[in-house]
Amino acid sequence: MKPVLLIIAYLVAVTLPLTLSWLLGFPPRAFHLELASGLGILAFSIILMEFVLSGRFRAISRGVGMDVTMRFHQITARIALAFAMLHPFLFQGAFSGAPRPWDPSRELTITTDFSALSTGILAYLLLASFFLLAIGRTQLDYKYETWRLMHGIGAVLIAALLLHHTIYAGRYGSQPVMIVLWFTMAGLAIGSLIYVYLLKPLRDQARKWRVQSVTQLTPKQWELAVTPDGHSGLNYTAGQFAWLNVGHSAFSIKEHPFSIASAPAAGPQISFMIKELGDFTSTIGQITPDTVAYLDGPYGSLSVDGRSEPGVGLIAGGVGLAPLLGILRQMRLTDDPRKIKLIYGNRSQTQIAHKDELDEVDVTYVLSEPADDWQGETGFIDPPLLDRVFSDAEIKNWVFVMCGPPIMMDIVEDYLIKRGTPSDRILSERFVYD
CATH class of the missing domain: 3.40.50.80 (Nucleotide-binding domain of ferredoxin-NADP reductase (FNR) module)
Structure with missing residues (x-):
């Protein structure tokens, strides 16, 4: 039932701004104008939920798998992009004239305030570029850390621009109840980043690991083993994975996901099989024993524990x-x-x-x-x-x-x-x- 409950919770969160906008009881406009507003509202709420989906919350990924969570993140991002791209083109005939004081609910026109529109235009352009950079990451061949930093900063910038645009240019977003809702959702989105990039590293500082050994298995594959430094280790099940950070601060973004090749029953030492593929993995052989490491995990649902098959x-x-x-x-x-x-x-x-x-x-x-x-x-x-x-x-x-x-x-x-x-x-x- 957990995947079903997660899907229901997601749909409720994403459609809540749209539902509240409808409950405001504004006079209806032409269908294409209401559709334009609805698509814009849904696009923004989906974008804010993307922060949570990519936030490494085990409560979300444990039941369905991290890969399913990230695939859902990708699919919903494309839906948000499609909604956002259609949104401005549906406002046909709604820009005529200056603001009309007898039209407070913007039944006849939308705002002509360029400052309110400009943040939406800029977010529109950034979102398309952001999407292309994300799907073309492998082809562009830039460092994983570079992409991750760009992805995080870009997402925050787009969210901030859309928040301003929604509140100051939107027919429904300018209402007090909607302002509170949008700021709450934006706060939760930014809070997920704070959790991943600040609170988790603060916790991990007290849970250091030390490199025990680095062994070459094949010409391009290595086994890196780490042991807990002053703590009991990691509570994981065979088949799971963890983000590994070797030789850097706990706050460093230079961490990479690797599957755990060791068994929980073997003791607290954890080993990883790592293939030379990129900038970090090509330097595995240079890592020396006793180097400080940090682990964020476990993640994943690739486990046969508790199953009854013969x-x-x-x-x-x-x-x-x-x-x-x-x-x-x-x-x-x-x-x-x-x-x-x-x-x-x-x-x-x-x-x-x-x-x-x-x-x-x-x-x-x-x-x-x-x-x-x-x-x-x-x-x-x-x-x-x-x-x-x-x-x-x-x-x-x-x-x-x-x-x-x-x-x-x-x-x-x-x-x-x-x-x-x-x-x-x-x-x-x-x-x-x-």
Whole structure:
């Protein structure tokens, strides 16, 4: 029921300004003018709720998954953009003449005060640019920290401009009850940023971690282990992830999300599998033991704890092995009686990590670019491979956990559903969309 309750709460919050505007009882205008105001109101309320959706609130993401929360954040942002883009074009014929003192409810005209309109125009232009920069982040290839800073500052600026425009240019936003509501919603939005960037770091300052070791697993993959410094550690379940900040202040934005590869049953030390992909990850090998680190977590719902299926199918692509390795280790340390099968795909044999450990379970390695002497599976993780590894009964009755490239997860998920696996037995978390 939790996802349903969250959706209901979201819809109530987003439509509350529209409902209150309707309850003001203003004389109705032409349909296209009321539609213009309604779209503007909805666009602004959705934008303010975006702050909460991206605020790392475990109460929101725990039941549905952080990836679902962030995907919802992306989709609703596009809806808000569409509403905002349509909003000004529907005010046909409403700009004629100067302000009319006999028209206090703006039934005939909207404001001609340029200062009130200018903030809306500027927010309109910024919102479109903001959206393009967000969806083009990968193509533009700027640093994650740069994008995150731009995203945060840009969102605050757009919200401030829209708040001014809504109150001073809006037909309904200028009413006292609406002013109180808009300032309350804006305060909650900014409060979510304060929580993430100030209150959480203040708490984390007293929960330092220390780098225990940095081990090279493959030519491009490393294992970084941290231990708690003066506290009990992190209460997490196998398969979850955390934001890792190494060598910086607790208030630094130089933190990155990584899946936890260790098992809770192994003790307070936490390890991460990290692949060299960007500015930070390419320097992992330079980190020295005893370096201060901070963790923000745990997040994610990629867990098989408490499930009753007779077996667990683990399907990993590349560094996607990390959370599945945590699940595998936890099951072995707790003598979990469920059967386990693992499919682990890579490009070449040199990319296989923790092979000695994985060889102790029922594992199928698959390489897309194998050497001539490779004796295992070749190609990609696809339906024929799944048929060779899992029986009909296993596909219908087991729980499947996968992590890896989006295209791999799409293929596997579609095929499992086609073969009869219920969707609630397919667990995955995605952080790359479009």
